[in-house]
Structure formats: C-alpha cells, structure tokens
Amino acid sequence: DTEVTQTPKHLVMGMTNKKSLKCEQHMGHRAMYWYKQKAKKPPELMFVYSYEKLSINESVPSRFSPECPNSSLLNLHLHALQPEDSALYLCASSQDRAGVTVFGPGTRLTVL
Amino acid sequence: AQTVTQSQPEMSVQEAETVTLSCTYDTSESDYYLFWYKQPPSRQMILVIRQEAYKQQNATENRFSVNFQKAAKSFSLKISDSQLGDAAMYFCAYRTTLYNFNKFYFGSGTKLNVKP
Numbered sequence: 001d002t003e004v005t006q007t008p009k010h011l012v013m014g015m016t017n018k019k020s021l022k023c024e025q026h027m028g029h030r031a032m033y034w035y036k037q038k039a040k041k042p043p044e045l046m047f048v049y050s051y052e053k054l055s056i057n058e059s060v061p062s063r064f065s066p067e068c069p070n071s072s073l074l075n076l077h078l079h080a081l082q083p084e085d086s087a088l089y090l091c092a093s094s095q096d097r098a099g100v101t102v103f104g105p106g107t108r109l110t111v112l
Numbered sequence: 113a114q115t116v117t118q119s120q121p122e123m124s125v126q127e128a129e130t131v132t133l134s135c136t137y138d139t140s141e142s143d144y145y146l147f148w149y150k151q152p153p154s155r156q157m158i159l160v161i162r163q164e165a166y167k168q169q170n171a172t173e174n175r176f177s178v179n180f181q182k183a184a185k186s187f188s189l190k191i192s193d194s195q196l197g198d199a200a201m202y203f204c205a206y207r208t209t210l211y212n213f214n215k216f217y218f219g220s221g222t223k224l225n226v227k228p
Binding site: 104 | 149154201203211212223
C-alpha cells in the first residue's frame with residue numbers, strides 16, 4: 001500500500017456545521033501533514049504530526065482542530081468555518097526527513 | 113526564511129518538444145533537498161523529481177531532468193518529448209533538513225499547457 005487516502009472527496013457545509021476530514025496511510029510513515037490549497041496557489045502547511053505528536057501549528061485558527069488517533073490516521077475537525085475557508089485540503093505523510101512525502105488526493109471543501 | 117521563486121506563471125509547449133521551467137531559491141542552509149511536484153487537474157500532488165543539495169550530479173527521471181546550480185541557487189526542470197499528460201501545474205519546492213519531518217517551501221507554481 002503506497003498511497004494516502006482522504007475522505008470525503010467533496011464536502012459542502014454551512015457556517016454552523018461541525019464536520020471532520022479523514023486521512024489514512026498504511027506505509028508506516030511517522031509524520032503526517034495537513035495542507036490548505038486555494039485555487040492556482042501552492043499548498044500552505046497547516047499542521048504537522050510527528051510520531052503522533054503535534055509538532056507544527058502554522059498559526060491556524062482554532063476553528064480547525066487536528067487529531068492524530070494513531071500512527072496511520074489523521075483527522076481535521078471543522079467547526080464554525082467561514083466562506084474564505086473554502087479550499088482543497090491535502091493530507092500527506094512521510095517516513096522521516098529523508099523520505100519522500102506522499103500526498104493524498106485532497107478534500108474539496110465548500111463553506112456556504 | 114527560505115523563499116522559492118517561479119518566475120513563469122504559465123508556459124506552453126508543443127507535443128514532443130522540450131520545455132524548461134525555472135526555479136530559484138534563497139537559503140542560508142548548506143544541506144537541503146529540492147523537488148518538482150506536478151499537480152494535474154485531478155488535484156493529486158505527484159512527485160516528479162528530487163535533488164539532494166550535496167549531490168553535484170543532476171537528477172534524471174526518464175523524460176524529466178534538472179539543472180541544479182547550487183552557487184546560483186537555481187533549480188530548473190527540463191521536460192523532453194512533452195506529452196499531453198504532462199499538462200499540469202508544476203511546483204518547485206525546497207525542503208529544509210532542520211526537522212525530523214518534511215517542511216516544504218513551495219514556489220507559486222507554473223501552469224504548463226501542452227498543445228497537440
């Protein structure tokens with residue numbers, strides 16, 4: 001298994017909803033990442049988990065809450081989002097700093 | 113802080129011809145990695161090629177090769193025999209080795225169009 005999977009592929013939510021994005025890998029990677037990508041822009045790093053501990057939070061608003069239940073799973077809990085949070089959310093994983101980063105296909109999020 | 117610059121927002125190439133995408137970066141680190149990632153309309157970020165800064169030899173992957181000029185901080189991607197499937201957004205990325213995970217600095221991207 002050499003891929004990162006993300007669910008759902010698409011998500012439409014209202015500003016008062018609570019939803020979660022899920023990411024899974026079975027490559028034995030010990031680092032997992034959330035990126036946000038707006039159209040025609042590069043991905044922006046949001047969070048990094050290394051060995052299941054939050055290592056980087058790039059000043060992300062608290063309405064985004066990451067969770068790493070185990071070494072294979074990464075969640076992003078969403079609450080009270082704003083329309084400007086509409087974007088592609090990419091999950092990625094890597095073994096360590098020498099390993100290749102593998103990206104998932106992304107979740108397209110629309111906030112109404 | 114590290115910065116990565118891609119000065120070509122969009123480029124076009126005829127099928128079967130060669131195209132070069134430019135990338136420059138700024139860093140004070142001596143050890144790092146450089147990457148080219150491709151993102152087609154399907155959205156998935158796909159690794160095209162990577163280069164370790166300590167290696168003088170330019171990386172090559174089939175039709176893709178790089179011209180790595182460490183002193184000039186330049187890292188261009190050459191695509192030979194372009195194919196329709198090469199049409200995508202291409203991101204140049206710098207990866208620091210300061211952490212035990214991969215922290216990337218991405219360029220703004222170059223959209224490559226391939227004409228049949």
